[in-house]
Amino acid sequence: MLCGTILGAKRGAFAVLLFLLLVALGLPLLSGGRGGLGVFAGPSVGFLLGFPVAAFVAGWVMERTTLPPLTAAMAGAVIGGIGVLYPFGIAGMALVLDLSLTEASYLAFAFLPGDLVKAVLAGLVTQAIARARPGALLSRG
Amino acid sequence: MLTLTSPVETPFHRLPAGGKLAALAGFTLLLFATDALPLLGAALALVAALHLFGGAAFLAHGARLLRPLWPFAAVVFLWHLWRGEVLAGLAILIRLSAAVAAANLVTMTTRLSDMLPVLERLARPLAPLLPPARLALAIALVIRFIPVLSDRVAQIRMAFAARSPRRPGWRMLPPAALAALDDADHVAEALRARGGAG
Numbered sequence: 001m002l003c004g005t006i007l008g009a010k011r012g013a014f015a016v017l018l019f020l021l022l023v024a025l026g027l028p029l030l031s032g033g034r035g036g037l038g039v040f041a042g043p044s045v046g047f048l049l050g051f052p053v054a055a056f057v058a059g060w061v062m063e064r065t066t067l068p069p070l071t072a073a074m075a076g077a078v079i080g081g082i083g084v085l086y087p088f089g090i091a092g093m094a095l096v097l098d099l100s101l102t103e104a105s106y107l108a109f110a111f112l113p114g115d116l117v118k119a120v121l122a123g124l125v126t127q128a129i130a131r132a133r134p135g136a137l138l139s140r141g
Numbered sequence: 142m143l144t145l146t147s148p149v150e151t152p153f154h155r156l157p158a159g160g161k162l163a164a165l166a167g168f169t170l171l172l173f174a175t176d177a178l179p180l181l182g183a184a185l186a187l188v189a190a191l192h193l194f195g196g197a198a199f200l201a202h203g204a205r206l207l208r209p210l211w212p213f214a215a216v217v218f219l220w221h222l223w224r225g226e227v228l229a230g231l232a233i234l235i236r237l238s239a240a241v242a243a244a245n246l247v248t249m250t251t252r253l254s255d256m257l258p259v260l261e262r263l264a265r266p267l268a269p270l271l272p273p274a275r276l277a278l279a280i281a282l283v284i285r286f287i288p289v290l291s292d293r294v295a296q297i298r299m300a301f302a303a304r305s306p307r308r309p310g311w312r313m314l315p316p317a318a319l320a321a322l323d324d325a326d327h328v329a330e331a332l333r334a335r336g337g338a339g
Contacts, residue, residue: 002318018279025256027284028145037244041169043213043237097217098233107216121311128315129322136322 004058004080005073005126008138012055020048046092047085054085062126069130069137074123081122082115145248147202151195153250158259161247172240178232185239191246199249206245207238214238253284286324293320 004012023029024037039048058073058080065072086108094104130137153161172184192200214234221230257280264273297316301309 006318006322018283021260022280022283025253025260025280027253027287029287037165037248039241039244041237041240041244042210093213096237097213098229099217099220103220107213121314124311125314125318129318132315132319133322136326 002077002122002125004055004060005062005076005122006129006137007055007059008063009056009059011138012059013052016052016055020051023048041096043093043096044089045096047089049092050085050088053088054080056080057084058122068127070123070127073126074119077119077122078116081119082112145206145245146252147195147199147249149195149199149202151199151250153191153194153246154252156250158251158255159262161251162259165243165247168243169240172236176229176232178228178235181232181235181239185235185242188239188242188246192242195250203242203245203249206249207241210237210241282328286328289324290317290321293317293324 003015006012007015019029024040030039039045058076061076061079062072065075067075086105089111090101090104090108093099093107094101097104097107099107126137168184172181175181189200192203214237217233218230221227221233257277261273261277264271264276294313294317297313297320298309301312
């Protein structure tokens with residue numbers, strides 16, 4: 001979420017792609033020190049593949065609105081990091097765990113509260129960056 | 142430790158990385174193509190047996206890497222139990238563990254230095270869009286800056302601990318993000334001063 005709201009659509013998506021590449025190469029960069037090819041065979045593969053798209057959409061929202069950074073980043077994080085990311089994640093879980101899409105969506109609800117908190121945090125951090133280093137907020141060039 | 146490669150030397154460390162990746166891709170495709178319980182069980186046993194080449198500690202480490210799967214496994218199994226399709230649930234669990242364990246096995250037995258040439262070969266068709274030198278620089282920079290950034294975060298955490306008995310929590314994020322952006326600016330400036338990224 002942060003990648004998109006700070007770096008903007010294109011840079012954010014590329015940054016996440018590079019990150020995923022390194023995870024696949026075997027660096028333990030994901031939460032809890034996970035990494036390696038195993039995570040791409042696990043149930044969260046859909047979320048991983050959706051990350052770059054989510055960052056792109058979050059950045060795009062940030063670039064296109066004229067809202068102040070806090071609300072724009074929160075909106076971007078919710079639209080990109082939940083609205084766009086979850087369909088990817090749900091499809092991935094349905095495929096890997098052999099569930100129907102409806103069943104997989106119930107499973108995704110478990111992540112919703114945490115991700116809403118993260119969206120608010122993404123907004124707060126983006127606002128802090130906008131105040132401290134306005135020039136570094138590449139999503140608002 | 143900055144890599145998931147196992148320090149335990151196994152015979153697989155010496156196999157070519159490209160071959161291992163191709164074998165893994167084939168194995169995973171087969172796993173997802175079948176629903177037959179005996180076949181899936183055999184596949185899982187095969188993966189476990191391959192781990193044994195590295196000894197008991199290697200096998201235990203491999204098993205530990207599967208731990209993040211537990212919550213998913215529990216939910217799926219209970220769901221199938223409730224619907225009375227225990228066998229189907231079991232098949233899913235075995236397939237999942239076999240696929241993830243096999244992928245982890247490749248990661249554990251392949252050094253980053255062996256993995257990079259494969260990536261280079263795969264990235265060659267992209268050369269007109271993405272010069273390989275630039276991709277290599279980007280990867281090298283990320284690898285170099287992971288320890289730098291984790292040092293920064295540790296510094297910020299100590300500074301916070303000096304001021305407050307509370308846990309820093311999310312308050313770490315803005316200064317850490319600022320530090321990362323500033324470092325990135327300095328590196329970009331230094332690269333430009335030396336002739337750019339090529």
